[in-house]
Amino acid sequence: MRLYDYKLIIFDLDGTLVDSKLDILNANNRTLKKFGFKQISRAQIKAIVGQGIMGNINFSLKINKEQSSEKQKKSMFKYFYNFYKKNVYVKSKAYPNIDMFLKRLKKNNIKIAVASNKLENLTKIVIKKSKLSKYFKVICGGNTFRYKKPHPGMLNALIKKMKMKKSDCLFIGDSEHDYEAAHNSKVDFLLKLNGFTKKPKSYFKCRKFLNYKSLLKNISI
Numbered sequence: 001m002r003l004y005d006y007k008l009i010i011f012d013l014d015g016t017l018v019d020s021k022l023d024i025l026n027a028n029n030r031t032l033k034k035f036g037f038k039q040i041s042r043a044q045i046k047a048i049v050g051q052g053i054m055g056n057i058n059f060s061l062k063i064n065k066e067q068s069s070e071k072q073k074k075s076m077f078k079y080f081y082n083f084y085k086k087n088v089y090v091k092s093k094a095y096p097n098i099d100m101f102l103k104r105l106k107k108n109n110i111k112i113a114v115a116s117n118k119l120e121n122l123t124k125i126v127i128k129k130s131k132l133s134k135y136f137k138v139i140c141g142g143n144t145f146r147y148k149k150p151h152p153g154m155l156n157a158l159i160k161k162m163k164m165k166k167s168d169c170l171f172i173g174d175s176e177h178d179y180e181a182a183h184n185s186k187v188d189f190l191l192k193l194n195g196f197t198k199k200p201k202s203y204f205k206c207r208k209f210l211n212y213k214s215l216l217k218n219i220s221i
Helices: 023-035 042-047 052-061 068-085 096-107 120-129 152-161 174-187 212-217
Strands: 008-013 112-113 139-140 169-173 188-192
Touching: 008 152, 023 042, 023 068, 023 188, 042 052, 052 068, 096 212, 112 152, 112 212, 120 139, 139 152, 152 169, 152 174, 169 174, 174 188
Parallel strands: 008 112, 008 169, 112 139, 169 188
Antiparallel strands: none
């Protein structure tokens, strides 16, 4: 199926539209330090991103073989959220050529949406600061619907909200959470390489593209 045959293309956010790892790492490590835990390295950031703030906290503690009470985790969540909301787009930046790619999709009357596990309000702030808001009909976060990725409920609810057929939809993401969400929802998937996954390429049984620049040169999938 050719790219322009789809009627709706859904994008993940972190690692797909925006390179946000340094701002996430900063908020994550400030939170760990604040509560007396060891910080993670830049090389470990890919292991924690993709499951929202609490996921970041839980995976960070797991990496360092540390434990925390549920009460303390709730306090860590609150601290992380408050700091990150104020510093969500300091070093983050949209990936090169994404603006051109989205503009081309819009020109071809393809609806485009966002499905991120980041909280909806934070997702919208990042999209706005990256100057990509004008392209998206719907922006969903991890708390928009009952479920988040990789549960099929998130994509199912989004597609239903936009009154589309799954056969007309494509999901573009960079991680195993995105791939599994598409697989579970029975929606076509494209992997953006060099995102926030540590899984090998062989894990993703789909067509791949290196970056948006290369995709613009070869738009058939």
